[in-house]
Amino acid sequence: MSVTEIGTEARRGWMGLLARAPAARLAGVFDPLGATPGFEWLRTPETGGVMVRGRTGGTGAPFNMGEMTVTRCALRLETGEVGHAYVQGRDKAHAERAALVDALMQGPRAPELREAVLAPLAEAEAAARRGRAARAAATKVDFFTMVRGEG
Amino acid sequence: MRDDVLSGGFADTPVEAARAFRAALEAMARPGSIHRVEGARAPAPVSEAAAVLLLTLCDRETPLYLAPGHDVAPVRDWVAFHIGAPLVGASEAMFALGGWQALAPLDAYRIGTPDYPDRAVTLIAELVNLAPEGARLSGPGIRETARLSLPEVAAFQRNHHLFPLGWDAFFTCGDRLAALPRTSVVEAG
Numbered sequence: 001m002s003v004t005e006i007g008t009e010a011r012r013g014w015m016g017l018l019a020r021a022p023a024a025r026l027a028g029v030f031d032p033l034g035a036t037p038g039f040e041w042l043r044t045p046e047t048g049g050v051m052v053r054g055r056t057g058g059t060g061a062p063f064n065m066g067e068m069t070v071t072r073c074a075l076r077l078e079t080g081e082v083g084h085a086y087v088q089g090r091d092k093a094h095a096e097r098a099a100l101v102d103a104l105m106q107g108p109r110a111p112e113l114r115e116a117v118l119a120p121l122a123e124a125e126a127a128a129r130r131g132r133a134a135r136a137a138a139t140k141v142d143f144f145t146m147v148r149g150e151g
Numbered sequence: 152m153r154d155d156v157l158s159g160g161f162a163d164t165p166v167e168a169a170r171a172f173r174a175a176l177e178a179m180a181r182p183g184s185i186h187r188v189e190g191a192r193a194p195a196p197v198s199e200a201a202a203v204l205l206l207t208l209c210d211r212e213t214p215l216y217l218a219p220g221h222d223v224a225p226v227r228d229w230v231a232f233h234i235g236a237p238l239v240g241a242s243e244a245m246f247a248l249g250g251w252q253a254l255a256p257l258d259a260y261r262i263g264t265p266d267y268p269d270r271a272v273t274l275i276a277e278l279v280n281l282a283p284e285g286a287r288l289s290g291p292g293i294r295e296t297a298r299l300s301l302p303e304v305a306a307f308q309r310n311h312h313l314f315p316l317g318w319d320a321f322f323t324c325g326d327r328l329a330a331l332p333r334t335s336v337v338e339a340g
Contacts, residue, residue, distance in 0.1 A: 042157045043233075044164060074157065082157060 011102070014118055018101055019087045021121045023094035029117045030097050038078040039100070045073040045092035071095040081106040156228040159192035161206060167191075171207040178330035179319065183288045183297030185281060185329045194225035200323035201248060201275050208273070209246055211235040218249020221277075241272075248275045251302040262316040271333075274320040278302060281324035290335040298340060299329055307337040 018026065047069060054065040072086045073095045083103025085095045104113050161167040167190040174186040193202035209215055215236040217226060230236055241247060241259040254274055263271035278300070285300040286307075299322070301307060310317045310333055317333035331337070 040158075041162065043160060044162070046164070076157065 011105070014105055015085070015098070015102055017118060017121050017125065018085065018098035020125065023087075023089065023091040025121065025124060026094060026097050026101075026117075029120050030101065033113075033116055036100060037104070039075045039083075039103070042074040042076055042082065043072070045071055045095045047071045047090045047092070073099050075099050075103065077103045077107070079107060155194060156225055157232055159194075159202065159229065160233045161190050167203075168207050171203045174328065175204060175207060175321070175330070178321065178328055179332055181292045181297075182290070182331050182335045183283065183293060183299045183329060185283060185327050187326055188328060189326055193229050194223075196221060196223075196277070197226055197229075197248070198277055198323050199326045200328040201277055204275055204321055204323065204328065205230070205234060205236075205246075205248065209234045209236045211237070213245045214239040214243050216241045216244030216247040216249075216272075218247060218253035220253045221249045244272050245270075246273050246275060249277065251276045251278065257306055257310070257318070260318055262313055262318055265316070268315045268317075271316065272318045274318055276302070276320055276322050278322050278324045281322055281327055281329060285340045287338045287340050288331070288335050289338075292332075293335070299331065301331070301337065304337055304339045307331060307335070311336060 048071075049067045050070045052065045052068055053062050055062050068088065069090055070086050070088065071090055071092055071094065072084075073092070074082065074084045075096070076082050077100075081103040083099040083101070083106075085098035085102055087095045087098050101113060101117055104110070105118075171188050171190070174188050178184060178186050188200050188203040191199060191202035191206050193205070197205075205215075209230075211234070213236050215230065215234075215238055217230075217238060218241075227238060230238065236246075242261065244260065247254055247260065254276060260272040260274070261270060263269060280300055282300045283298050285298055286304050288297045288299055289295070301322075307320075314333055319332045320330065322329045322331070
């Protein structure tokens, strides 16, 4: 299966999910899958800085928001699929697992990985977002409930 | 993107790049000496030594010129994945790769300015034959004289007369490389 058949959008989705996931959580769901498939490095894991850019309101002029540390790698499985990973932080094992998942998602084991790895990670991320949103919501002031005190 | 474009980088980058850099440094410091390098593989027609030099010397801040013959899609893709160097025309390049004939005309390249003579191109010329014979070299880094199978003599003599401006050259052939800086005096053997 080629990358174009899978769809760039779907691949972007899981690569982003793997990049944002905490290293320990990815290890927790990926390692129980058993033996890692054989692969060769195309680019051994290396750590560097990238400039994160933003646009005000998503449409304004681009500005540099700040630098972040990123670890990247690329590998090729024995079966021929090529996996790439760019992950937050400097954990090289994290980058390796993310690239393995990316490569395996292009092969016949994709449904198994979607079930065992991507679904729990997406669920955990959604839960974390909900938790943060709930904490933020608790501090929200609703001006309509204020009484003017004219009684 | 084809698969062979993605392979061929250093397996152990820090160690192999350091060894290759040492070889390049020795070659430039002792013009005419021939050194073996290994560890990189680029699509044809790039030789192993030229691939090692590119991986060691070039990055995304060194504009690279691919001469006709080397300016083919697999090589461009290999450079994009492994090095990220911008591909430019001869007049803007800091490095130029190609066969000696393909690199001509040599006056198209940057030779530096009197204030910054280092802003000159470094040519990486792929030769069919590289041996310590032929043209006679002398100058800094050479005890008495050395010999190197240069593709021609006149161009190097003209380049030497530009000193302190001028370009420097690496020569590659298979897994071997040699170098000729602008300081060397070249005479027909």
